[in-house]
Amino acid sequence: MSTATEYRDLLVQFAPRPIQSAADYRRTVAQLERIMEPHPSAARSQLIEVLATLIERYESRDYPTPEGDPADVLKNLLDAKGVTPAGVAKATGISPATISNVLARRRCISKANALVLGKYFGVSATVFL
Incomplete structure (x- = not known):
């Protein structure tokens, strides 16, 4: 054929x-x-x-991929999913202080946490790095 x-x-x-x-x-x-x-x-x-x-x-x-710095990406994903930083901390095992510091731009997201957050939000971990 x-x-x-x-x-x-x-x-x-x-x-x-x-x-x-x-x-x-x-x-x-x-x-x-x-x-x-x-x-x-x-x-x-x-x-x-x-x-x-x-x-x-x-x-x-x-389903656009969020763009921006990791803190903005995390904030947008929190808003889109309708969850709180504390809820994400509980669901992912990442400390609430770490999430708070990332959102305040006092701390970067580690590769390990980027993988966990990527899995939780259903996005590539690279959006957090």
């Missing part, structure tokens, strides 16, 4: 379209997971790229 024919068949099967909702997002991620394989054909690689682009566009629009 030619690459063009296989790609056309994949487009018919998966029917990629812009992601407008959380349900569309979940559907597209599931499609991407179904088509992923260690050594995809050229046609599958093209569809993987299309689906990944759609997912990336939706995530950057609806």
Whole structure:
């Protein structure tokens, strides 16, 4: 089967379209997971790229990565999640004093704490470093 024919068949099967909702997002991620394989054909690689682009566009629009210094990032994530510094301290095991000092810009976030905070907030640890 030619690459063009296989790609056309994949487009018919998966029917990629812009992601407008959380349900569309979940559907597209599931499609991407179904088509992923260690050594995809050229046609599958093209569809993987299309689906990944759609997912990336939706995530950057609806779930932007916080930017700024670590204190601003932490404050924005606290606000977005509706949690208090004390609540984060309790949930993560990071001392309340450490979180308070980071928010007041008296202390930097350690790599270990960045990993814990990244996992807690569902973001990359690099946003805290």
